[in-house]
Amino acid sequence: MKKFLIHIFVYALPILIFAGALGAFYGVGVYSGEWGRDMDAAIEAQRRDHSILLGYAYNEQNQYYKLKNADYYQADMIALGTSRAMQFKSVYFKGGFYNCGGAVSGNYDEYLNFLQNLSYKPKAMLLDLDSWVFNDEWNKWCVAYDTFVPIQKADRKTLAMVKAMITDFMDGLWTWTDLRDSYANNIGFRGKIKDDGFMYDGSYYYGDTYRTMKSREDFDFTDTRERIAAGDSRFQYGEHIDQDTVKKLNDLLRYCEENNIYVIGYLAPFPPGIFAQMQKSGNYGYMGEITPVCEKLFKKYGFEYYDYADGAELGLTDEYFIDGFHGSEVTYAYMVRDMIEKDSKIIEYIHIDKLNALLDHAYSGLVFEEPDSRTVE
Secondary structure (H helix, E strand, C coil): CHHHHHHHHHHHHHHHHHHHHHHHHHHHHHHHCCCCCCHHHHHHHHHHCCCCCECCCCCCCHHHHHHHHHHHHCCCEEEEECHHHCCCCHHHECCCEEEEECCCCCCHHHHHHHHHHCCCCCCEEEEEECHHHHCHHHHCCCCCCCCCCCCCCCCCCHHHHHHHHHHHHHCCCCCHHHHHHCCCCCECHHHHHHCEEECCCCCEEEHHHHHCHHHCCCHHHHHHHHHHHHCCCCCCCECCCCHHHHHHHHHHHHHHHHCCCEEEEEECCECHHHHHHHHHHCCECCHHHHHHHHHHHHHHCCCEEEECCEHHHHCCCHHHEEECCEECHHHHHHHHHHHHHCCCHHHHHECHHHHHHHHHCCCCCCCCCCHHHCCCC
């Protein structure tokens, strides 16, 4: 009998080890808030405590999260765009501001669909324009929004998320020791482990990068430079501007005019070194066609357009960028100040003294405050 039990234990041991490991990873997900907590409950928690960051890694639901909060705050001005819009901060806005950056990822028909999902109409909008959206070699893979698509909460399967977490662990993207440096107040794996995530105003906070630059995923822009060399992952080559994108942008601007939403569009910035590499390659001819087309299109509707593709035009260096194509919160504050200097109507929504004070006393080229002393208004 004893020998039989030993045999059973030996055969069962791998299963027990696997179950224990699976249970450990599942527990990390519960601890971090990736699963085991309803998205709406997380949103409510952040509304009660503005110091909480929502930083999901496996259960991101950016469209739903941004739509729910935009409808809740009903700010006079919003920012709409990809992750390259997420660095506008409410601290220097007046009359209400909410950042919907990250709510969209494709072409301008998706932007229009997001606006149509809103239960109210903002008075003004900062519109993020990414260069690659004007390149058919990139945007031909975007999902088309030919009809209205309601934005709803996603039903993510926990087992699939656990599997993704284990894969990242096996690939060395995180370690068990990372858990010791947990930011307990935050929700989500990135929030808990890295102090990365969305702030209550919809802007994004890169706590890990602010503390240690070498921790960023694109340190020295190595990843972005490899994309440019290969011509992929947003940096596909293209000679001429895509006319289908121009039509979709026109439809978006027409909708805004019809609904009294004043639009301030901007071509989002690249670090000067990256922009120079793209220009030197000679593979991005379409980029030179964007501004002439957009200036004409925005003027048609009485809106504003600014070309900030080259960060050097703002007097900035590569040190003001999170990675190869994301400017910092300091970068975007300089953009706002430049708009004001060019007589933009954005001045109606800005506390100029606060904006200038933040820039004059910025902790670094990336962040206004020293990360370990972050305050929330």
